[in-house]
Amino acid sequence: MLDLLTYDFMQRSLLAAAMVGGLCSLIGVFVVLRGLAFVGAGTAHAAFAGVAFAYLMGWPPLLLAIVFGLVTVWITGWIEEKGTMKLDVSIGILYTTTMALAILFIGLMKAYNAEVYGYLFGNVLSVTPEELQVIGGLTILVVGSLGLFSKELYFIAFDQEMAEASGVPARKMFFLLLTLVALTVVVSLKTVGAILVFAMVLIPASTAYQLTHSLSTLTWYSLMIGIGCSVTGVLLSALWDIPSGPAIVLLSTLLFFISIVLSPKRLRQPLAAN
């Protein structure tokens, strides 16, 4: 076990997992509270379509993943704001459209491209030093933004109309949140893949949600669960030679079900806030 930690690839993987796990679990708090779970799932598939298009055209995959993810998430936000269509319907249409585009782009490629499938399923153990730098940079950007605007983001998650009426720039904050969700998804694509990334966003925050009635405690619990499960999942993946993405997600899911059983919210007596 300790021998494993001496390898460069293992150190990079653990660092990437800790950053992605922490980032996903932090943004997950706002996603869960604001009810944007399905938005994130749709964004992950849009970002994957961007990756497929990039490989088809020979362009940088990360850049196209960001463009596809942002465009999708902004269209979703615009539709929600207009209120002309139910959010789940609009996301469902965008989700399937972008997935269809991804399949189309892969079909147009002359030969089988394993790297594209790497973004679909993810492999944190193959993270390169350059990718680690990109993950680190985007993590600083997203966590920094969350830190700067956390009070406004909490307010719009609780009651966007009230936030707007109180003088908080609620519309701008909503679009900022959507943008941060898209960036988080893109950062995480290489490590856990488009299919599982949203489990990493949803599950730690949902687990923490079972355990507390305080916003600040929820955030800390989610962060600890996200980092803990990601790092442990990578170690188990290396020890038992199993895929890292599923190891992280299944470990998080196990913790989620344990939290449901132990949740103080399910006890009859009201408890203190933390």
Next chain:
Amino acid sequence: MSTLQQPIIRFDHASFGFPGIVALKDLTLTIGAGEFVGVIGPNGSGKTTLCKAVLGLMAPLEGHLHIFDCACDELRCHHRAKIGYLPQKGVVDRNFPVTVLETVMMGRYGAMGLFKRPGTADRRIAIEALTHVGMERHRDTALGHLSGGQQQRVFIARALAQQPEVLLLDEPTTGLDITTQYNVIELVEHLHQELGLTVLLVTHDINMIRTRVDRLILLKTRLYAAGPPADVLRPEILREVYGKDLVITEKDLIIVEDYHHH
């Protein structure tokens, strides 16, 4: 009734709505600092539109609206933090992870502005607001564990935490039992007197507020009547506005049957 002091809200032939739909038309009205004003009218009469206009969430389609010397002809108003707003009671998710104090602290966020963290002064203001509504000892309780009336008190405290000049309450008693309704209205009256706040109270409950407000504003997509309650609550005016939904009892109780308020 208080004499009309410094005017802080002025509608000047203002109409509000959406393209093709006018929800409130040709409203000319002035509200002075320190007034306690009740806003009544049947469903769809424009009461919530009036609230949105005062909050700067809706620009006039025609005419003008001035609030605190701010011309709200476009939606870039900066006066919102001076207006403590209690929206119509929505359903609060019982499990939403927020404590009473965290909820009230949110009332500080608009006034604080971006990039600033709540400090000890903000916390003190939030606790004072909780004290004003009698909820200070519940500060660490989960919001979802409170009764409907207690939650309304917390939301009023959130509005007070803005240190507003105007308190705007949209149907604050909806969904509460009769005793709690009286408690909430008494609390609003007490805050008006103690803090000198200008209060705009939108309600269906005419009997509950008729003896407490300085002025009543009766809407039916336009300003139908405005003045002291005795002048506005005349049977002929009310019958014109409410039609067959209205019953006036021998004891002068006004019952709008649509809302089952007695």
